[in-house]
Amino acid sequence: MVHTQREEQPWTDEIVAEVRSAREQLFAACDYDLEKLADRLRQAEKASGRAVVTFPRRMPTKDVSV
Helix, strand or coil, X not given: CCCCCCCCCCCCCHHHXXXXXXXXHHHHXXXXXXXXXXXXXXXXXXXXXXXXXXXXXXXXXXXXXX
């Protein structure tokens, strides 16, 4: 059996590429600063006018079955 190597481009997912590009653009617009990005996302959330669902914090519980 003879194996031949083909020069193929690796498969890329168009949706994943689009999401990564959008993420890069958002992050670049915030100078790669996570705090700025979080502030920008919070502002967009408020400006959307949609209801924001929040849940109360839960404390971790000990697993006594061990």
